[in-house]
Amino acid sequence: ATPGLLQGLKVVVTAGPTYEDLDPVRYLGNRSSGKMGFAVAASAARAGAEVVLVAGPVQLPTPPGVQRVDVRSAEQMRQAVFAALPADIYIGAAAVADYTPRAFSPSKIKKTGTGQVLALDLVRTPDILAEVAAREDAGLKLVVGFAAETDNVADYARQKLTSKRLDLIIANRVGVPGAGFESDTNAMTAFWPGGERDFASAPKVQLADALVALVAERLQA
Numbered sequence: 001a002t003p004g005l006l007q008g009l010k011v012v013v014t015a016g017p018t019y020e021d022l023d024p025v026r027y028l029g030n031r032s033s034g035k036m037g038f039a040v041a042a043s044a045a046r047a048g049a050e051v052v053l054v055a056g057p058v059q060l061p062t063p064p065g066v067q068r069v070d071v072r073s074a075e076q077m078r079q080a081v082f083a084a085l086p087a088d089i090y091i092g093a094a095a096v097a098d099y100t101p102r103a104f105s106p107s108k109i110k111k112t113g114t115g116q117v118l119a120l121d122l123v124r125t126p127d128i129l130a131e132v133a134a135r136e137d138a139g140l141k142l143v144v145g146f147a148a149e150t151d152n153v154a155d156y157a158r159q160k161l162t163s164k165r166l167d168l169i170i171a172n173r174v175g176v177p178g179a180g181f182e183s184d185t186n187a188m189t190a191f192w193p194g195g196e197r198d199f200a201s202a203p204k205v206q207l208a209d210a211l212v213a214l215v216a217e218r219l220q221a
């Protein structure tokens with residue numbers, strides 16, 4: 001990252017999955033290593049920003065100069081994000097679980113008989129990114145989302161850009177080798193109202209620097 005590129009700006013980044021507890025031993029969660037979000041937080045800090053990193057359950061070291069808040073569930077992530085605002089830039093790189101159990105079972109849910117079906121009641125989690133983007137008192141100059149898709153990547157990314165009222169969305173295809181999830185490399189396409197840019201497959205650390213440069217560019221636009 002270019003030193004000074006984000007000097008004087010506060011950036012809130014979310015990273016990793018969220019875990020939604022079903023009972024004391026089981027949870028629902030998305031696959032996510034948190035590597036991309038952590039790389040973006042590290043890059044923003046190198047660019048001179050004050051960075052708050054709200055991290056779901058991941059095993060990654062805290063990047064230098066980054067203030068880290070660990071959370072487990074989507075609701076906890078939402079609260080930590082709102083506690084970290086106001087900020088200039090929000091980057092939602094977390095793979096937030098879309099559903100959470102309607103009720104947590106304090107005792108372990110017993111297995112059904114073989115061949116029987118277990119039905120779970122799930123409710124939607126809050127869409128943290130959409131809520132953040134809708135806030136008018138958070139001081140945000142740029143709200144950035146991620147879209148991991150298996151197909152129709154560009155269409156879905158553009159839809160999310162509009163429906164969640166984002167300034168920038170970073171789309172990547174999942175389910176292909178060398179991209180997404182646990183991978184150290186990724187290929188991505190950035191979309192903003194009126195433009196797009198492709199980033200060829202590269203280490204996440206390098207893509208994070210390119211993303212921070214694009215964020216700085218979009219701030220000037």
Ligand code: C5P
Binds near residue numbers: 014097130
């Ligand atoms: O709609 P979808 O989940 O694919 O959107 C992905 C983007 O929205 C990511 O930036 C993710 O961090 C954010 N998101 C969120 N809260 C949710 C679901 C997704 O902030 N409950």
